[in-house]
Amino acid sequence: MKFLNRQLATLPWTHLAWGKPLIPKHAFTLWIAIKQKLSTLDRKCTSHIDSVTCVLCNNALESHDHLFYMCPFVKPLWTFIQIPCGFYIQPTNWASLISWAAYHWRGEGSSHSSSFSRLALASLVYNVWAEHNRRIFTGRKLTQNSLLHLTLDSVRAKLLSTSIKDSTTRRQIVEEWNLPSSVLRQPAKPPDI
Numbered sequence: 001m002k003f004l005n006r007q008l009a010t011l012p013w014t015h016l017a018w019g020k021p022l023i024p025k026h027a028f029t030l031w032i033a034i035k036q037k038l039s040t041l042d043r044k045c046t047s048h049i050d051s052v053t054c055v056l057c058n059n060a061l062e063s064h065d066h067l068f069y070m071c072p073f074v075k076p077l078w079t080f081i082q083i084p085c086g087f088y089i090q091p092t093n094w095a096s097l098i099s100w101a102a103y104h105w106r107g108e109g110s111s112h113s114s115s116f117s118r119l120a121l122a123s124l125v126y127n128v129w130a131e132h133n134r135r136i137f138t139g140r141k142l143t144q145n146s147l148l149h150l151t152l153d154s155v156r157a158k159l160l161s162t163s164i165k166d167s168t169t170r171r172q173i174v175e176e177w178n179l180p181s182s183v184l185r186q187p188a189k190p191p192d193i
């Protein structure tokens with residue numbers, strides 16, 4: 001276990017999928033997606049399946065890069081979740097998105113709230129993977145709009161249950177997420193002397 005912890009500590013993206021405020025099942029799916037170890041169709045034995053075409057768009061080979069970023073069903077969702085998080089990027093692929101996020105969301109001092117952004121990243125990845133499985137195993141489909149609202153609602157619900165340290169940047173993001181100002185925690189005052 002010590003070896004595993006040492007190994008994880010050296011990975012530059014570990015902090016994206018580790019610790020608060022992530023929802024555990026979202027964090028786990030994000031972790032596996034970053035390592036590109038989910039059972040996407042391109043990784044399965046093709047002799048037992050009819051097609052390796054993406055089940056979300058039916059128009060490309062289903063890989064991690066395609067499913068979690070390049071897919072025309074998913075890519076617009078990334079644009080929408082960036083707005084309330086307060087950043088805007090257009091990476092070339094899934095790996096460059098993770099590299100960008102790992103560099104910029106390293107801690108409390110980043111230019112935007114890394115906690116909000118990590119939460120949104122993990123929520124979207126989880127919900128995309130859930131939709132992928134829903135279509136394969138139940139035949140049911142959610143629309144892009146429904147998937148976006150599932151993602152945003154889970155982030156908002158998590159933020160409502162947490163206490164957020166007050167700052168100008170975070171106050172703006174709280175407004176973007178339409179959260180009550182009561183979630184903001186005032187910085188501790190120095191003791192009276």
Ligand SMILES: [Zn+2]
Nearest residue numbers: 054056057071
């Ligand atoms: Zn697709």
